[in-house]
Amino acid sequence: MAAVSRRSGTHEIPAGDPRQEEAQLVRRCLAGERAAQEELYRAHRRQVAANLYRVLGDRTDLDDLVQEVFVIAFRGLARFRGEARLSTWLYRICVNVALGRIRSRARRPPPILRAEPVGEEPGRSPETPHRALERRRARDRVYRALEQLPPKKRIVLYLHEIEGRSLKDIAYLVDANPVTVRTRLHYAKRDFYRIVAEDGEGEA
Amino acid sequence: MSRHVPPHRFADAAAGRLPARAIERDRRHAARCSRCAGARDRVLASREAMAEVAAAAPPELGWDHIGARIHWSTSRQQRAAARRGRPAWRWAAGAGVLAVGAVAALTWTSRGRAPAPRAELPAEVTAPAPAPEPAPPAALAGVVTFAAGEVALDGAPLAFDRLLGPGSVLRTGDGRVGVQFAAGSGFALAPGSELRVLAFDERRIELAVSGEVDVDVTRRRPGQSLAIVAGDHRVVVRGTAFRVGHRDGELEVTCTRGKVVVTGGAEEVDVRAGERFRVVSEAFSEAALRSVPLSPEERQILEQSLRVPLLPAFPGARALLDTTSALEVEAAADRSITVDGVAIGEGSFQLRVMRGRHHVAADGDEGAWIETAAARDRTVVAPPPSPTPSAPGRRRELAEAVEAGDRVHRCLEPLAKHGLVEGSYAVFDVGIAADGSQAHLNVLDSNLSPAIQRCLRQAVDAVQLPAGAAARFRYRLAF
Numbered sequence: 001m002a003a004v005s006r007r008s009g010t011h012e013i014p015a016g017d018p019r020q021e022e023a024q025l026v027r028r029c030l031a032g033e034r035a036a037q038e039e040l041y042r043a044h045r046r047q048v049a050a051n052l053y054r055v056l057g058d059r060t061d062l063d064d065l066v067q068e069v070f071v072i073a074f075r076g077l078a079r080f081r082g083e084a085r086l087s088t089w090l091y092r093i094c095v096n097v098a099l100g101r102i103r104s105r106a107r108r109p110p111p112i113l114r115a116e117p118v119g120e121e122p123g124r125s126p127e128t129p130h131r132a133l134e135r136r137r138a139r140d141r142v143y144r145a146l147e148q149l150p151p152k153k154r155i156v157l158y159l160h161e162i163e164g165r166s167l168k169d170i171a172y173l174v175d176a177n178p179v180t181v182r183t184r185l186h187y188a189k190r191d192f193y194r195i196v197a198e199d200g201e202g203e204a
Numbered sequence: 205m206s207r208h209v210p211p212h213r214f215a216d217a218a219a220g221r222l223p224a225r226a227i228e229r230d231r232r233h234a235a236r237c238s239r240c241a242g243a244r245d246r247v248l249a250s251r252e253a254m255a256e257v258a259a260a261a262p263p264e265l266g267w268d269h270i271g272a273r274i275h276w277s278t279s280r281q282q283r284a285a286a287r288r289g290r291p292a293w294r295w296a297a298g299a300g301v302l303a304v305g306a307v308a309a310l311t312w313t314s315r316g317r318a319p320a321p322r323a324e325l326p327a328e329v330t331a332p333a334p335a336p337e338p339a340p341p342a343a344l345a346g347v348v349t350f351a352a353g354e355v356a357l358d359g360a361p362l363a364f365d366r367l368l369g370p371g372s373v374l375r376t377g378d379g380r381v382g383v384q385f386a387a388g389s390g391f392a393l394a395p396g397s398e399l400r401v402l403a404f405d406e407r408r409i410e411l412a413v414s415g416e417v418d419v420d421v422t423r424r425r426p427g428q429s430l431a432i433v434a435g436d437h438r439v440v441v442r443g444t445a446f447r448v449g450h451r452d453g454e455l456e457v458t459c460t461r462g463k464v465v466v467t468g469g470a471e472e473v474d475v476r477a478g479e480r481f482r483v484v485s486e487a488f489s490e491a492a493l494r495s496v497p498l499s500p501e502e503r504q505i506l507e508q509s510l511r512v513p514l515l516p517a518f519p520g521a522r523a524l525l526d527t528t529s530a531l532e533v534e535a536a537a538d539r540s541i542t543v544d545g546v547a548i549g550e551g552s553f554q555l556r557v558m559r560g561r562h563h564v565a566a567d568g569d570e571g572a573w574i575e576t577a578a579a580r581d582r583t584v585v586a587p588p589p590s591p592t593p594s595a596p597g598r599r600r601e602l603a604e605a606v607e608a609g610d611r612v613h614r615c616l617e618p619l620a621k622h623g624l625v626e627g628s629y630a631v632f633d634v635g636i637a638a639d640g641s642q643a644h645l646n647v648l649d650s651n652l653s654p655a656i657q658r659c660l661r662q663a664v665d666a667v668q669l670p671a672g673a674a675a676r677f678r679y680r681l682a683f
Contacts, residue, residue: 037275037278038271041271041274045267045270045271046262049262049263049265050260050261050262052262053260053262053263054257054258054260054262057257059262059263062262062263062265063265063266063269063270066265066270067270067273067274067277070270070274071274071277071278074274074278075278134249135252135253135256138249138250138252138253139253139256139257141246141249141250141253142250142253142254142257143257145250161215161251161254162254162257162258163258164258189212189215189216190210190212192212193210193211193212193214193215193247193250194210194211194212196211196246196247196250197211197242197243197246197247198243199246
């Protein structure tokens with residue numbers, strides 16, 4: 001049985017649970033073992049970058065933000081209680097970092113998503129330029145609408161509508177009460193889809 | 205017609221979050237309401253796009269570099285915490301160790317950088333590496349591309365074809381010197397400065413400077429780190445053009461392109477293009493921990509004056525010596541020289557040029573074409589003397605009259621507020637008539653903004669000399 005220190009007592013993790021390995025990794029990191037820190041960074045860096053990239057829809061300073069997430073994580077690793085997966089805990093930090101980023105650029109022009117196009121499925125015929133343009137417009141419309149939401153609403157909407165996360169998960173990630181999240185989500189959805197519906201209303 | 209359907213209901217319907225009856229009611233409404241039908245189409249298209257957003261692949265990043273920065277930030281914090289309470293003299297020693305550790309960590313991280321990015325964080329510098337010893341990185345050599353005035357290399361007057369390597373010491377008296385060490389990369393040392401080459405290989409370049417150095421780094425080798433050491437501070441290059449001034453314990457870093465990071469002890473400050481960072485008395489204080497933007501005028505002056513003489517190609521130091529020539533210009537101190545149309549400087553200097561024909565002109569005259577024949581050859585050019593070499597008396601009269609007034613100083617007030625007056629200059633082509641009036645007055649060269657040049661020209665133009673000999677001469681107003 002592995003044990004991870006908690007704020008109040010000890011949180012027991014059953015043997016065979018992948019969290020047990022994570023708990024060991026965290027302990028090694030806390031002991032200052034360089035190899036463990038490397039392992040943690042290597043295991044989660046791409047997911048952290050992907051989370052930030054998708055939430056923000058922009059790769060500007062992405063490397064700085066990834067660095068910020070891991071620095072916060074390593075400095076606060078002692079506070080990791082093991083009640084969630086390490087990836088979820090890192091996602092929570094990503095959300096906070098992204099929120100800070102959104103707030104800091106609130107007055108800048110909205111970014112255009114520069115994601116790599118999703119790869120074609122095997123055996124599927126290549127899409128027409130017109131279809132590709134439509135898809136890009138739709139993606140841009142999503143981020144334009146997200147940009148117009150207040151940061152907290154934006155994050156909640158992103159996590160629910162795009163990531164498909166449950167209210168309970170979102171409550172943990174944004175460190176809020178589930179009822180608060182549900183209320184916030186209701187207004188976020190109403191505003192977001194209204195903006196989407198009105199965006200391009202005059203287009204043919 | 206019933207009320208319009210709120211757009212988010214179309215999303216809820218698509219996600220199966222509405223009962224079938226409600227979905228059917230909305231569908232019927234949209235069938236006869238073009239506005240709601242359009243809204244539904246856009247909402248559904250957006251939901252499709254959301255699925256793509258959720259699956260969007262993140263861009264590939266410099267993982268090793270990020271890892272090194274994380275390690276640097278976290279270990280620095282740990283060590284800073286451990287250092288609290290130690291005697292002050294140990295703080296300074298610790299800061300030095302941290303600085304060396306950071307550079308070594310960066311170096312270590314990039315050692316194995318291959319086409320596929322590595323995932324490892326840098327190893328501790330203090331820990332012995334268990335792996336076999338890697339081959340030592342190849343040493344670099346710097347080629348002197350420009351030299352004017354009093355310049356010494358390793359304690360002896362500079363020989364133009366001598367190379368700089370690890371341990372070299374460059375000193376300038378009243379002169380300037382430019383050195384190139386890679387394609388598009390080099391530095392220029394200002395008068396009254398000293399530069400020591402602490403490390404100079406394909407992994408790490410480290411230059412300690414006292415005085416002022418301009419650095420232009422267009423490209424670095426993959427994984428190569430470059431740092432300027434100025435007292436207790438380090439200026440770490442990210443790919444950039446910048447100036448470091450370090451005199452009497454004061455550090456000033458100004459950046460025209462890219463970004464540099466200044467570190468001192470446990471603190472670090474980013475200096476981006478168009479920003480200046482200044483520290484007084486070798487210590488980072490809370491108030492000083494940020495860079496400030498340059499005014500447009502300051503930035504223009506900096507960009508005009510921050511020029512490192514670089515050759516268009518760098519096939520290697522020795523190969524460069526074999527394929528280029530030294531062009532030596534011997535001219536009076538007040539004559540502005542251009543080579544191939546580019547203003548190089550005033551007075552005598554040596555310039556490294558590609559072999560072939562070059563056009564050398566003085567004070568905007570017609571100039572002459574010079575053939576630099578063989579490699580490593582020295583071609584001496586002496587521009588014809590000024591039109592009226594007997595004008596020193598009139599020039600002295602003009603200088604005294606200009607300096608007696610305060611108009612010139614008023615022109616420089618915008619710069620004086622920022623302490624940027626020193627080093628600025630303007631060279632005038634002056635024609636004095638026999639009655640003492642100015643027959644013509646042109647600005648030939650200056651590192652000042654056009655507005656200040658105009659102001660200075662008006663200040664000089666306002667001077668009335670006593671009647672005497674007519675003369676034409678160059679007048680250099682330097683600050």
